[in-house]
Amino acid sequence: MGMTKHRLTLYVDTLWDSPWAMSAFVALTEKGVDFEVREVNLQKKEHFTPAYPSRTRRIPMLEADTFQLAESSAIAEYLEELFPPPEFESLLPKKLTQRATCREVMAWMRSDFMPLRKERPTSSLFFQQPVKQPLSPEAAAHMDRFLRGADSLIDENRLTLFDQWCLADTDLAVMIQRLNLNGTSLPPKLKAFAEAQWERPSVKHWRDHARPPYSS
Numbered sequence: 741m742g743m744t745k746h747r748l749t750l751y752v753d754t755l756w757d758s759p760w761a762m763s764a765f766v767a768l769t770e771k772g773v774d775f776e777v778r779e780v781n782l783q784k785k786e787h788f789t790p791a792y793p794s795r796t797r798r799i800p801m802l803e804a805d806t807f808q809l810a811e812s813s814a815i816a817e818y819l820e821e822l823f824p825p826p827e828f829e830s831l832l833p834k835k836l837t838q839r840a841t842c843r844e845v846m847a848w849m850r851s852d853f854m855p856l857r858k859e860r861p862t863s864s865l866f867f868q869q870p871v872k873q874p875l876s877p878e879a880a881a882h883m884d885r886f887l888r889g890a891d892s893l894i895d896e897n898r899l900t901l902f903d904q905w906c907l908a909d910t911d912l913a914v915m916i917q918r919l920n921l922n923g924t925s926l927p928p929k930l931k932a933f934a935e936a937q938w939e940r941p942s943v944k945h946w947r948d949h950a951r952p953p954y955s956s
């Protein structure tokens with residue numbers, strides 16, 4: 741990890757279970773800068789106490805010296821400007837249309853598929869607690885729509901969306917893994933994409949972090 745003149749702190753949930761905290765964590769890790777992580781216990785409602793100074797009362801939040809910023813996609817954009825490529829790893833592609841599509845995917849993952857996200861929660865990924873219950877018809881319809889969109893985004897034999905890794909790869913992989921790791925059989929290219937992204941060191945770092953015992 742590299743030195744930076746900024747003192748960086750990322751606030752995540754105690755369970756290390758939030759896909760959006762994960763995205764911010766991956767963004768910071770990819771930038772290769774030193775940062776501290778502080779855990780906020782959502783079960784104990786610590787995010788509603790004055791000790792947690794976030795405006796949105798959600799995690800993640802990034803603190804850069806005295807500046808505080810919530811919303812994982814805003815955090816990614818800020819980090820990209822604070823630690824710009826080529827000196828630092830890029831979070832967004834260079835080419836305008838790819839950059840725009842990366843932002844589209846990130847916004848899409850954050851705003852859509854609520855029933856699917858609920859029925860295939862990230863606890864099934866990070867605590868290896870597969871969900872056995874079949875998807876409700878509503879979630880299944882969301883899954884079909886998601887898979888059609890993902891299929892059109894990911895090229896055959898390609899393990900990233902574009903020629904270089906971008907943060908949307910991570911966000912998209914999480915959504916695919918909600919299905920893959922819970923036993924849904926997927927088109928091979930989507931499975932290969934998600935499994936390759938899952939092994940990316942920054943993602944593995946998040947996955948492998950110590951967690952308290954699982955309790956549903």
Ligand SMILES: N[C@@H](CCC(=O)N[C@@H](CS)C(=O)NCC(=O)O)C(=O)O
Pocket residue numbers: 753757758759760761782787797798799800810811812813850
């Ligand atoms: N759009 C936000 C979503 C953040 C979010 O939903 N965080 C959840 C954890 S995944 C949270 O803080 N939940 C606690 C609560 O809402 O009470 C982002 O991308 O950062």
